[in-house]
Amino acid sequence: MSEGIGAAVKRKEDKRFITGRGKYTDDIRMENQAYGAFVRSPHAHAEIRGIDATAALAMEGVIAVHTGPELKEDGIGDIITGWAIHSKDGNPMNVGAWNPMATARVRHVGEPVAIVIAESQALARLAAEAVEVDYEELPAVAAATRALEDGAPLLHDNVPGNLIFDWEIGDEAAADAGLAGAAHITELDIVNNRLAPNAIEPRSAIAVYNDIDDHYTLYTTSQNPHVARLVLSAFYNVAPEHKLRVIAPDVGGGFGSKIYIYPEEITCLWASMKTGRSVKWTSDRSEAFMTDAHARDHVTKARMGFDADGKIVGLKVNTVANIGAYASLFATATPTYLYGTLLSGQYDITNVYCDVKAVHTNTVPVDAYRGAGRPEATFVMERLMETAAREMGMDPAELRRRNFITEFPHQTPVIMTYDSGDFHALLEKGQAAADVAGFAARKAEAASRGKLRGIGYSCYIEACGIAPSKAVGSLGAGVGLWESAEVRVNPVGTIEILTGSHAHGQGHETTFAQVVSDRFGLPMDNITIVHGDTDKVQMGMGTYGSRSGAVGMNAIVKAMDKVEAKVKKIAAHTLEASEDDIVIEDGEVKVAGTDKKMAWHEVGLAAYTAHNLPDGMEPGLKEGAFYDPTNFTFPSGTYICEVEVDPETGVVEIVQFTAADDFGTVINPMIVEGQVHGGVTQGIGQALLENVVYDEDGQLITGSYMDYCMPRADDVPSYVLEHSTTVAPSNPLGVKGCGEAGAIGSPPAVINAITDAIGNNNLTMPATPQKVWAAIQEVGLPQ
Numbered sequence: 001m002s003e004g005i006g007a008a009v010k011r012k013e014d015k016r017f018i019t020g021r022g023k024y025t026d027d028i029r030m031e032n033q034a035y036g037a038f039v040r041s042p043h044a045h046a047e048i049r050g051i052d053a054t055a056a057l058a059m060e061g062v063i064a065v066h067t068g069p070e071l072k073e074d075g076i077g078d079i080i081t082g083w084a085i086h087s088k089d090g091n092p093m094n095v096g097a098w099n100p101m102a103t104a105r106v107r108h109v110g111e112p113v114a115i116v117i118a119e120s121q122a123l124a125r126l127a128a129e130a131v132e133v134d135y136e137e138l139p140a141v142a143a144a145t146r147a148l149e150d151g152a153p154l155l156h157d158n159v160p161g162n163l164i165f166d167w168e169i170g171d172e173a174a175a176d177a178g179l180a181g182a183a184h185i186t187e188l189d190i191v192n193n194r195l196a197p198n199a200i201e202p203r204s205a206i207a208v209y210n211d212i213d214d215h216y217t218l219y220t221t222s223q224n225p226h227v228a229r230l231v232l233s234a235f236y237n238v239a240p241e242h243k244l245r246v247i248a249p250d251v252g253g254g255f256g257s258k259i260y261i262y263p264e265e266i267t268c269l270w271a272s273m274k275t276g277r278s279v280k281w282t283s284d285r286s287e288a289f290m291t292d293a294h295a296r297d298h299v300t301k302a303r304m305g306f307d308a309d310g311k312i313v314g315l316k317v318n319t320v321a322n323i324g325a326y327a328s329l330f331a332t333a334t335p336t337y338l339y340g341t342l343l344s345g346q347y348d349i350t351n352v353y354c355d356v357k358a359v360h361t362n363t364v365p366v367d368a369y370r371g372a373g374r375p376e377a378t379f380v381m382e383r384l385m386e387t388a389a390r391e392m393g394m395d396p397a398e399l400r401r402r403n404f405i406t407e408f409p410h411q412t413p414v415i416m417t418y419d420s421g422d423f424h425a426l427l428e429k430g431q432a433a434a435d436v437a438g439f440a441a442r443k444a445e446a447a448s449r450g451k452l453r454g455i456g457y458s459c460y461i462e463a464c465g466i467a468p469s470k471a472v473g474s475l476g477a478g479v480g481l482w483e484s485a486e487v488r489v490n491p492v493g494t495i496e497i498l499t500g501s502h503a504h505g506q507g508h509e510t511t512f513a514q515v516v517s518d519r520f521g522l523p524m525d526n527i528t529i530v531h532g533d534t535d536k537v538q539m540g541m542g543t544y545g546s547r548s549g550a551v552g553m554n555a556i557v558k559a560m561d562k563v564e565a566k567v568k569k570i571a572a573h574t575l576e577a578s579e580d581d582i583v584i585e586d587g588e589v590k591v592a593g594t595d596k597k598m599a600w601h602e603v604g605l606a607a608y609t610a611h612n613l614p615d616g617m618e619p620g621l622k623e624g625a626f627y628d629p630t631n632f633t634f635p636s637g638t639y640i641c642e643v644e645v646d647p648e649t650g651v652v653e654i655v656q657f658t659a660a661d662d663f664g665t666v667i668n669p670m671i672v673e674g675q676v677h678g679g680v681t682q683g684i685g686q687a688l689l690e691n692v693v694y695d696e697d698g699q700l701i702t703g704s705y706m707d708y709c710m711p712r713a714d715d716v717p718s719y720v721l722e723h724s725t726t727v728a729p730s731n732p733l734g735v736k737g738c739g740e741a742g743a744i745g746s747p748p749a750v751i752n753a754i755t756d757a758i759g760n761n762n763l764t765m766p767a768t769p770q771k772v773w774a775a776i777q778e779v780g781l782p783q
């Protein structure tokens, strides 16, 4: 039916979002509400010699000032990283301890040192300025490669050389042997620029302590409220799980940055208990730049070898990954298992080796951001392929074609088993949609206007639907990553779906309802999706790694299987037919081949009135399921970018961007297109504009939108979207995640296009006009 799987249904949630009636954390007001503001370190690295809050406490309306040692005395635990990584010598990683508020030393600008609680937000912020902290400055280091040098400032006593781990994947000897026999070797030095996440809604939290019940409620901008509750209780000792309710109401974008439990939530919860007041904290934009987990920040050397026919014979990658001052929740997984495992790309390569050194620096923690590890891997692979083709005088599409994997399942040398895909089809569709055949004419026409036109490819594959608990457990994850769902059919036949997934812009209220509507033939209006509250949904693992479709929706499918089985039993009993003959379609439960039927709501009513149920059947119609898939999903695509560069100014215009993707079964093509638009735009932002800059001493230079440039509508073209489908065999719906693909596939396509236009491959992201102009000067105008 028209609202089911495959229908471009308009988003149910948009009515409240576009009329300004979404309910975000900062919109919530509690009785007895006070406001928290944090005193933050202005230094990148310093000892705290003393804190004097006298002046702040003397201000009328200031309720309390609390510091890090007080939390420690109350047994509040350190913030943890969720993934245990071992170095290649077999030793466990060394990670510096992360106190929610600094106890003795600060290690990045913006690190919280104290919280001021006051009657208004303005007063709390003013009073935070009045808290005097006596710092003794220490030498600082912001660049990961510098932090590894002898004599670099040391951040943590237990992390010698600032090296958290030196991890490897693949077979080094095999990669070396492959490279030794290569007819051609392409080498690249790659910098993957550091990004800030920039969700529209800044982080916010309200902590409510009820001393009568000794119970805590936390409203927070979280992508995974249940995981938040788990770590807050199990690791940070804030409260036992049954005395802590976490609610993530409407959340205005996360892009990974709201997966983690930050110091602020922990501190607000504890401060609420201490003061007996509800404590609200909302980040302003400057705080967001300073304290939201940043992303990427890799420095890489890569070598790829080819035989005389252009077949890849070896790949060796050495990466230094900046983790920041502390290791955040996914920080250790991101540059390892989310990166090294994708260094086979779409290609049939036998010999791959990757070494990653993860490093503490005096910068804010670096963690997952749309794509997390996979954009970095794709950038390495796709810059190498394009560069190699140019160096060998081959068509970059042809070089890729010669190396594509064509048979599935395919075991890569870096752990992953790709289960499906058709890379040739994606390339062909992409080329046709981008009119690659007409490029030469367009280039000539652009030249007649004094513009340099270039074209660049990126053929990406990524692993998402982050789940299989056994797989992630064997790789060091602290938890399993299944998902849960409950399907509640009410006596009147309407349905409530409780899910452990969390939507913060992805449209789950629509797509999840579509899957249910499709299954039972019910109107979308009769289906409600409930999520984001640990008191309503028992447990869930939340949303990241493009997993809600592949894992969350399939948990609903599993619960619907159970509902369907019970519905069929009730109908068979009532209609005096065999269960095997019962079919559910268009909102009716029918005996196949007859005119005997019940309306859907009649079955619901029968389940609850329970006057005439089969012997031994429990009343009611409600089923739950936990779903744990057998594999990740592997979306793939061909992205083709066409640019025009003004040689006078170095300004780049993206004149066409074509994305041909394979997301398996598509539930809602309009939502999926929106996801690709958003992801590609973020990728273009990384390629052309965005860059977090710290100076050598760890001062944040790009602390506002005056210095950090986000893509705007006039920076991007109207996208050309194509798709080709291979169904994911690892989940019943056959879906592959789509939420990150755009950000993963697009940056290399953009840089490949610009370097093609200007005839100089020596260009780093972001390709600002200044850099592009300088690169043109370096080699002169292409003839």
Ligand code: MCN
Residues within 6 Å of the ligand: 252, 253, 254, 255, 256, 369, 370, 371, 504, 505, 506, 507, 508, 511, 512, 543, 544, 545, 546, 547, 548, 549, 550, 663, 664, 665, 666, 667, 668, 669, 671, 672, 675, 678, 735, 736, 737, 738, 739, 740
């Ligand atoms: N979908 C579909 N058909 C498919 C796959 C997905 O119709 N074959 C739908 C899903 O049902 C869902 C949406 O597309 O409505 C995205 O699904 P999925 O790829 O499973 O991703 P998640 O829902 O798990 O969302 C997470 C993903 C990630 S990891 C980041 S980062 C990101 C992204 O989604 N952050 C976002 N997209 C975002 N979009 C918005 N507006 N805001 C964010 O913070």
